[in-house]
Amino acid sequence: MSYHFIILGTQDNPLFSYVLGTSKQGGDGQARFPPSAAHLNQFVLHSSLDIAEEVQWGTGHLYLKCIDKFFNNYISCFVTGSNTKFMLLHQPTQQGPGVTTRSSAAIGANPTSPQTEEAIRAFFQEVYESWVKTVMSPFYGLNKEIRSPVFRQKVAAAGRKYL
Amino acid sequence: MSNLQPSKSSSAKEGLRYPSSGKTIYTRPLNRTKNAEISQAAFAYLFGEMISYAQRKVTGIQDLEKRLNAQGHPIGIKLLDLLLFREPARTQVRPRTIVEVLHFIKQQTWVHLFGRQADRLEKSNNADTPEEYMIIDNEPLVNSFISVPKEMSQLNCAAFVAGIVEGICDGAGFPARVTAHTVAEGEMWPGKTVFLVKFEIEVVDREAYLGDRK
Numbered sequence: 001m002s003y004h005f006i007i008l009g010t011q012d013n014p015l016f017s018y019v020l021g022t023s024k025q026g027g028d029g030q031a032r033f034p035p036s037a038a039h040l041n042q043f044v045l046h047s048s049l050d051i052a053e054e055v056q057w058g059t060g061h062l063y064l065k066c067i068d069k070f071f072n073n074y075i076s077c078f079v080t081g082s083n084t085k086f087m088l089l090h091q092p093t094q095q096g097p098g099v100t101t102r103s104s105a106a107i108g109a110n111p112t113s114p115q116t117e118e119a120i121r122a123f124f125q126e127v128y129e130s131w132v133k134t135v136m137s138p139f140y141g142l143n144k145e146i147r148s149p150v151f152r153q154k155v156a157a158a159g160r161k162y163l
Numbered sequence: 164m165s166n167l168q169p170s171k172s173s174s175a176k177e178g179l180r181y182p183s184s185g186k187t188i189y190t191r192p193l194n195r196t197k198n199a200e201i202s203q204a205a206f207a208y209l210f211g212e213m214i215s216y217a218q219r220k221v222t223g224i225q226d227l228e229k230r231l232n233a234q235g236h237p238i239g240i241k242l243l244d245l246l247l248f249r250e251p252a253r254t255q256v257r258p259r260t261i262v263e264v265l266h267f268i269k270q271q272t273w274v275h276l277f278g279r280q281a282d283r284l285e286k287s288n289n290a291d292t293p294e295e296y297m298i299i300d301n302e303p304l305v306n307s308f309i310s311v312p313k314e315m316s317q318l319n320c321a322a323f324v325a326g327i328v329e330g331i332c333d334g335a336g337f338p339a340r341v342t343a344h345t346v347a348e349g350e351m352w353p354g355k356t357v358f359l360v361k362f363e364i365e366v367v368d369r370e371a372y373l374g375d376r377k
Contacts, residue, residue, distance in 0.1 A: 056257070057259060057369075057373055060256030060257050060258070060259050060263075061255075061256060061257075062247075062255060062256075062257060079257065080244055080247070081243045081244045081246075081247040081257055081334065081335060082240050082243050082244050082334035082335070083334065083335070083336050128248065129193065129248065130189055131244075132193055132244050132245055132248045133188050133189050133191070133193060134188075135241050135244055135245075136188065136193075136241060136245060137188055141237065142237070142240055142334075148189075150187050150189050151189065154189055
């Protein structure tokens with residue numbers, strides 16, 4: 001399973017971006033995206049914004065769960081109170097003939113299973129906490145890029161813990 | 164590119180200085196301990212300075228109120244997510260309707276800022292202005308040590324609070340204009356203030372559309 005996590009501001013402008021791989025089931029935390037995916041992922045994530053903006057008025061919950069699918073890419077979304085969006089693109093590893101089969105309950109094997117949903121919720125919740133702390137900084141304004149290396153470490157730690 | 168994974172040595176190259184205790188804003192808890200209140204005297208002093216700062220080179224009372232409003236606006240946006248984060252997980256929901264936003268302001272926000280709820284919420288009686296709502300505070304805390312000179316009787320320094328309210332409305336996706344007006348009510352509440360919340364017309368339209376869909 002490979003993940004691409006971005007934070008988008010209210011003007012749909014990217015504020016933060018992070019690529020990670022799974023650390024569960026002996027994963028090494030490295031993303032296994034094909035070389036072309038770096039650009040493609042951004043397109044896929046942004047194209048899901050329309051759906052996110054529709055779904056967010058249907059439910060008051062911050063976590064919108066998995067809202068979109070594009071071939072083998074699944075997109076989960078989390079909307080904060082001030083309409084900043086956390087988007088996570090997750091791409092299950094293609095099961096090649098040489099790969100041993102994993103149990104279906106494992107996070108990542110089945111991107112829409114309740115277990116995966118819960119893991120992503122926990123990840124988003126932890127990032128949300130760090131993000132609110134960023135926002136509370138008097139030197140940070142709305143829709144500004146997040147450059148703090150500490151924030152990046154926090155996101156990486158949350159990824160290792162839950163994804 | 165910012166989305167590349169940082170290599171292990173990159174943090175040393177950033178040239179950022181970390182506090183020697185290793186504590187950053189990320190290690191501080193967001194939940195407030197009980198009774199962590201600031202002194203009203205300190206606030207009154209600071210607020211007085213904020214007003215005189217805003218008063219420099221202003222063209223008129225409206226301009227002054229606009230500047231006070233602008234000082235409050237970013238606070239509102241930040242406060243919205245902080246208060247939402249502090250909600251218990253079950254009730255952690257984004258406000259989706261005008262009434263929910265106003266309740267959030269009247270209850271959570273007012274309690275957080277002033278230690279009590281706002282006194283009343285009202286909808287405009289005028290059928291021509293369905294987008295107008297009023298938040299009423301009988302005795303705004305920010306005005307407790309502010310005396311407005313006679314020639315500026317139009318001024319209400321709670322414009323600062325109006326800015327906070329506007330920030331919350333804007334942040335939650337309900338763009339609005341918020342202004343503070345003094346509406347004295349006899350001897351009892353001489354400083355009674357009405358916060359007039361005027362939502363953009365598209366907010367009312369969206370509300371009607373979402374209401375129909377249910």
